Amino acid sequence: MSLTEAAPLDLDWVRSRFPALRSDWVLMDNAGGSTPLGAAVDRIAEYLRRWPVQLGASYTPSAEAGELQAEARAGLAGLFASGGGPVPSPGQIAIGASTTSLLSRLARALAPTLVAGDEIIVTDADHEANIGPWLRLQSQGVVIRWWRIRPDSMQLELDDLDALLTARTRLLCFTHASNLLGSALDIKAIAARARTAGARCCVDGVAYAPHRALAFAEWGVDWYAFSLYKVFGPHCAVLCSSPEGAGMLANLNHEWMQPSDAAGRLEAGAYPYELAWGAAAVPAYLEALGAHHGGSAFAAIEAHECTLTTRLLDWLAPRPGIRIIGAPAAGPGRLPTVSFVTSRAAPQAVVAHTDSAQVGIRHGHFYAPRLVEALGLERATGVVRVSLAHYNTLAEVERLISALDGAL
Numbered sequence: 001m002s003l004t005e006a007a008p009l010d011l012d013w014v015r016s017r018f019p020a021l022r023s024d025w026v027l028m029d030n031a032g033g034s035t036p037l038g039a040a041v042d043r044i045a046e047y048l049r050r051w052p053v054q055l056g057a058s059y060t061p062s063a064e065a066g067e068l069q070a071e072a073r074a075g076l077a078g079l080f081a082s083g084g085g086p087v088p089s090p091g092q093i094a095i096g097a098s099t100t101s102l103l104s105r106l107a108r109a110l111a112p113t114l115v116a117g118d119e120i121i122v123t124d125a126d127h128e129a130n131i132g133p134w135l136r137l138q139s140q141g142v143v144i145r146w147w148r149i150r151p152d153s154m155q156l157e158l159d160d161l162d163a164l165l166t167a168r169t170r171l172l173c174f175t176h177a178s179n180l181l182g183s184a185l186d187i188k189a190i191a192a193r194a195r196t197a198g199a200r201c202c203v204d205g206v207a208y209a210p211h212r213a214l215a216f217a218e219w220g221v222d223w224y225a226f227s228l229y230k231v232f233g234p235h236c237a238v239l240c241s242s243p244e245g246a247g248m249l250a251n252l253n254h255e256w257m258q259p260s261d262a263a264g265r266l267e268a269g270a271y272p273y274e275l276a277w278g279a280a281a282v283p284a285y286l287e288a289l290g291a292h293h294g295g296s297a298f299a300a301i302e303a304h305e306c307t308l309t310t311r312l313l314d315w316l317a318p319r320p321g322i323r324i325i326g327a328p329a330a331g332p333g334r335l336p337t338v339s340f341v342t343s344r345a346a347p348q349a350v351v352a353h354t355d356s357a358q359v360g361i362r363h364g365h366f367y368a369p370r371l372v373e374a375l376g377l378e379r380a381t382g383v384v385r386v387s388l389a390h391y392n393t394l395a396e397v398e399r400l401i402s403a404l405d406g407a408l
């Protein structure tokens with residue numbers, strides 16, 4: 001379905017599902033963390049009330065809790081195929097506290113497969129969660145190659161990647177979308193290049209997953225992680241491994257346990273069961289949203305986000321002294337995350353203005369300090385970032401604009 005065919009988002013229907021939106025605040029720091037679905041909150045409370053037990057025993061509440069966890073994991077697996085392709089098996093999905101902790105575990109689990117001289121490519125456009133764990137492997141002789149952003153186009157160019165791939169490249173780690181630039185990469189094309197060179201791909205999907213459907217199997221990457229607390233759920237995260245990728249993982253679990261799947265190898269003990277059960281409200285919500293709009297949830301989400309982003313960028317871009325950090329116009333591949341700096345005020349001063357108007361945005365480097373510096377900006381002050389979600393309204397964007405008007 002094209003954007004123009006998508007039914008307009010029924011914002012009353014959408015917003016009624018998010019209790020925190022019944023507030024005087026406009027919440028536009030969604031790339032930092034979205035507000036959770038009421039259903040997620042209810043499910044967490046219900047789980048803690050009714051199944052306050054450990055898994056794996058034969059008594060009924062424990063057995064029931066095990067069934068609920070299997071159901072939750074299967075639901076979360078479905079998110080990785082919301083845009084097509086086969087649904088990964090539940091064992092491919094590792095659940096953890098955060099994407100940062102899951103990617104660190106992944107690096108530990110892959111470390112034994114790497115020898116001195118093996119190469120890993122990382123980018124300077126990523127959040128540190130998908131850089132730091134790989135840099136730490138240098139202590140065992142792994143060589144890091146940097147896929148660097150072009151400061152003029154603010155893009156990672158495929159030609160630059162081609163020059164980095166060698167016979168020693170084992171892994172390519174990159175972000176699906178920058179949490180600062182708001183631009184999405186063509187991960188299928190990137191993964192195809194990596195595969196041809198014999199390398200595997202680890203993708204940070206945190207900034208992409210709240211906005212567009214996922215098609216993990218079709219993209220041909222080996223690992224893909226995102227955080228549920230940025231996709232309308234609670235504070236937990238998921239990492240999907242391809243069957244081949246799963247087969248490479250060392251077991252991080254207790255030595256007497258020899259799990260055959262990625263979940264068992266990476267999870268190492270309990271994960272937050274109640275949060276996983278709460279997070280399973282997300283696939284249910286997206287399914288209901290799609291049904292309510294007579295099609296795909298993400299088609300309606302994308303069209304609405306595009307309307308909001310267009311209004312904001314059209315107002316912002318022509319203003320004197322403004323530098324948009326990212327694509328200056330909305331369009332396909334442009335997510336509703338808009339960063340900018342202005343010659344007229346420091347980022348902190350701009351945000352102080354919006355704070356006082358009860359519009360929640362943020363400034364800083366957003367844990368992507370290498371990107372900020374690569375673009376010639378100050379790590380200490382960073383950028384102003386407005387990160388919209390589909391539950392934001394045009395009226396809220398107008399409120400933001402009025403607040404910014406006084407500061408810019």
Ligand SMILES: Cc1ncc(COP(=O)(O)O)c(C=O)c1O
Binds near residue numbers: 175
């Ligand atoms: C693009 C991106 N990747 C990774 C992370 C880290 O996620 P988590 O907080 O779940 O570790 C973030 C968090 O802001 C992010 O924006």
